[in-house]
Amino acid sequence: MSRRPALSTATPSGIEVPVVVTPDMVGTRDPGVPGEAPFTRGIFADGYRGRLWTIRQYSGFGTAEESNERYRFLLERGQTGLSVALDLPTQCGLDPVDPMARPEVGKVGVSLSNLAEAEILFDGIDLSAISTSFTINGTAAIVYAMYCAVADKQGVPRAALTGTIQNDILKEYVARGTWIFPVRPSMRLIADTILFANEQTPRFNPISIAGAHVRDAGASAVEELGYTLANGLSYVEELLKRGGDAAKFCRRLSFFFYVHMDFFEEVCKFRAGRRLWARLLEERFGITDPDAQRFRFGVVCGGSSLTAAQPTNNIVRVGLENLAAVLGGAQSIFTAAYDEAFQIPTETSAEIALRTQQIVAYESGVARTVDPLGGSYFVEWLTDRMEEETRKVIADIDAYGGVIPAIEDGWLQMRIAERARQRKEAVDRVETVVVGQNVFRRPDGNEDLGEVFRVDPQAAQRVREKYEAIRARRDDAAVANTLAALEAAAGKDDENLMPHLIDCCHAYATVGEMVAALKRVWGEFQEPIRL
Amino acid sequence: MSLKGKRILIAKPGLDGHDVGAKVIALALRDAGADVIYTGLRKTPEYIARIAVEEDVDAVGLSLLSGSHNELVADTLRCLRDMGGEDIAVFVGGTIPSEDHAALTEAGVRGVFTADLKLEDVVATIDRELGA
Numbered sequence: 001m002s003r004r005p006a007l008s009t010a011t012p013s014g015i016e017v018p019v020v021v022t023p024d025m026v027g028t029r030d031p032g033v034p035g036e037a038p039f040t041r042g043i044f045a046d047g048y049r050g051r052l053w054t055i056r057q058y059s060g061f062g063t064a065e066e067s068n069e070r071y072r073f074l075l076e077r078g079q080t081g082l083s084v085a086l087d088l089p090t091q092c093g094l095d096p097v098d099p100m101a102r103p104e105v106g107k108v109g110v111s112l113s114n115l116a117e118a119e120i121l122f123d124g125i126d127l128s129a130i131s132t133s134f135t136i137n138g139t140a141a142i143v144y145a146m147y148c149a150v151a152d153k154q155g156v157p158r159a160a161l162t163g164t165i166q167n168d169i170l171k172e173y174v175a176r177g178t179w180i181f182p183v184r185p186s187m188r189l190i191a192d193t194i195l196f197a198n199e200q201t202p203r204f205n206p207i208s209i210a211g212a213h214v215r216d217a218g219a220s221a222v223e224e225l226g227y228t229l230a231n232g233l234s235y236v237e238e239l240l241k242r243g244g245d246a247a248k249f250c251r252r253l254s255f256f257f258y259v260h261m262d263f264f265e266e267v268c269k270f271r272a273g274r275r276l277w278a279r280l281l282e283e284r285f286g287i288t289d290p291d292a293q294r295f296r297f298g299v300v301c302g303g304s305s306l307t308a309a310q311p312t313n314n315i316v317r318v319g320l321e322n323l324a325a326v327l328g329g330a331q332s333i334f335t336a337a338y339d340e341a342f343q344i345p346t347e348t349s350a351e352i353a354l355r356t357q358q359i360v361a362y363e364s365g366v367a368r369t370v371d372p373l374g375g376s377y378f379v380e381w382l383t384d385r386m387e388e389e390t391r392k393v394i395a396d397i398d399a400y401g402g403v404i405p406a407i408e409d410g411w412l413q414m415r416i417a418e419r420a421r422q423r424k425e426a427v428d429r430v431e432t433v434v435v436g437q438n439v440f441r442r443p444d445g446n447e448d449l450g451e452v453f454r455v456d457p458q459a460a461q462r463v464r465e466k467y468e469a470i471r472a473r474r475d476d477a478a479v480a481n482t483l484a485a486l487e488a489a490a491g492k493d494d495e496n497l498m499p500h501l502i503d504c505c506h507a508y509a510t511v512g513e514m515v516a517a518l519k520r521v522w523g524e525f526q527e528p529i530r531l
Numbered sequence: 532m533s534l535k536g537k538r539i540l541i542a543k544p545g546l547d548g549h550d551v552g553a554k555v556i557a558l559a560l561r562d563a564g565a566d567v568i569y570t571g572l573r574k575t576p577e578y579i580a581r582i583a584v585e586e587d588v589d590a591v592g593l594s595l596l597s598g599s600h601n602e603l604v605a606d607t608l609r610c611l612r613d614m615g616g617e618d619i620a621v622f623v624g625g626t627i628p629s630e631d632h633a634a635l636t637e638a639g640v641r642g643v644f645t646a647d648l649k650l651e652d653v654v655a656t657i658d659r660e661l662g663a
Contacts, residue, residue: 176548416553421555531558
């Protein structure tokens with residue numbers, strides 16, 4: 001028999017929770033109304049009645065053909081937005097024939113080395129009717145250029161494009177690792193995409209400032225929010241330096257978080273995040289335009305809160321996380337499949353994950369009224385506490401001299417590693433309970449993982465054949481000219497690289513070639529290794 | 532349990548950028564007394580084997596979460612043999628499906644570690660395998 005664990009009295013971020021919260025303990029007696037700054041209760045007056053969150057399942061593997069088939073499968077079943085998973089060579093800017101890329105082609109996402117592959121990926125999918133999110137960072141500008149080029153080819157006006165590129169390089173240096181260039185030219189490239197998007201694709205989100213990966217790596221919910229907002233402030237500073245119009249670019253900044261298992265901490269993280277972002281923009285930059293202060297965010301439910309032990313338990317975890325995301329007011333939600341902890345989802349598990357959101361949206365009734373938890377003594381108390389604690393995290397970074405030096409020195413990376421170790425030790429000591437893994441394990445130890453998904457082992461070979469074919473077919477002079485123009489522009493700080501990248505894409509230059517051209521000018525990030 | 536006097540290289544082969552598990556293990560091994568070197572991200576099997584031999588380590592820990600473990604572990608083992616490092620114990624950690632564990636062990640890997648294992652158990656296995 002498993003022993004019964006003790007109930008914890010503090011949230012995972014370390015906030016001690018009173019056994020009961022009474023009205024006299026609540027600082028924010030009146031959290032205001034949704035749709036009005038500082039947006040504690042939501043960014044829109046009509047909540048989900050005006051517009052339901054976007055149901056957007058992260059997906060992609062192998063070849064563009066296979067992924068296109070999976071997207072059509074999900075769209076037929078009621079998914080409302082695409083979320084493209086790209087393989088590591090594409091994320092790191094290497095072509096599929098690069099020796100370093102070879103073992104990784106098509107493994108964790110789809111291989112997208114040039115425009116011909118993007119045309120296949122979106123074949124039969126009308127880009128004016130669907131929004132597409134790309135989890136892409138080091139090569140985000142290139143993938144965004146490719147998406148604009150596909151729209152050009154489909155005859156869809158760029159102004160009609162909706163979707164998101166993650167394009168948040170700062171957290172890549174800290175937690176996710178697909179950086180390519182040094183920090184400062186990377187910030188310039190991000191500013192280029194945002195300024196270009198404001199003009200050419202005004203409905204497209206050119207950045208999704210993401211705390212999710214830092215969180216999954218080990219940070220607490222408070223640290224996730226603090227690091228994300230600190231990164232957000234750095235991008236605002238960069239854009240202002242470039243002469244950007246805050247009223248314009250702030251409207252297109254979006255955010256991305258994990259939802260883990262501590263229900264109220266997650267709900268209050270989002271309520272606190274909305275309020276704090278609006279306040280920080282005003283305090284630091286004097287931005288008071290409510291449209292610019294709206295904190296729009298997507299979430300992923302699952303990640304490291306899921307277990308390989310008794311994986312079907314993950315369906316329940318994701319359901320609860322989905323509910324927390326909705327009560328927190330998320331604009332787009334990805335619910336992970338129960339087998340995501342150990343493989344690319346099967347069609348069965350992907351369908352359950354999608355149905356989870358549809359059940360929450362259409363059966364539970366929770367989307368009927370905005371911020372139904374608003375005014376709860378406990379929820380308002382915890383929202384205030386989360387905001388206070390998050391401010392401390394941001395103050396620590398400010399005290400270090402800002403996010404950029406903290407990353408260049410490896411200080412932030414080390415903090416995350418230390419927190420990851422503490423989190424792991426808390427699980428090992430059963431101070432953090434993980435049902436089925438460290439308590440209530442199956443007595444027979446039988447871990448049936450169910451249906452197994454394997455990427456087609458021939459996929460990588462097909463990708464390489466297609467790659468060689470396009471290189472043989474394209475106009476070499478056009479490739480050379482567009483790449484040379486890109487390289488020349490990269491050397492000038494005041495020239496936006498986006499038009500050049502789109503030209504390269506139209507010429508069927510490859511991701512690896514574009515990255516190589518930029519590396520010649522900017523060099524590569526030198527990872528600070530600190531233990 | 533003490534890994535005092537043991538030298539261990541923690542390495543990230545391939546393009547996978549998830550390094551927190553590698554760092555957590557590195558910190559735990561260091562606290563257990565080992566002299567730990569960490570390669571940083573995106574290293575080739577050749578590079579890892581060369582550093583392992585040059586630094587005269589007792590063990591190499593490879594961290595892989597992208598599903599490319601079969602190819603990259605085999606390459607690293609081969610490079611170690613080619614460079615005269617066949618005595619160096621190789622351990623693998625990360626997202627490794629259970630059906631792949633046996634093949635890795637047969638290929639010469641001395642331990643496969645997944646996220647559900649306790650840190651102290653991982654350290655104990657390495658300690659035992661290195662015959663401290």
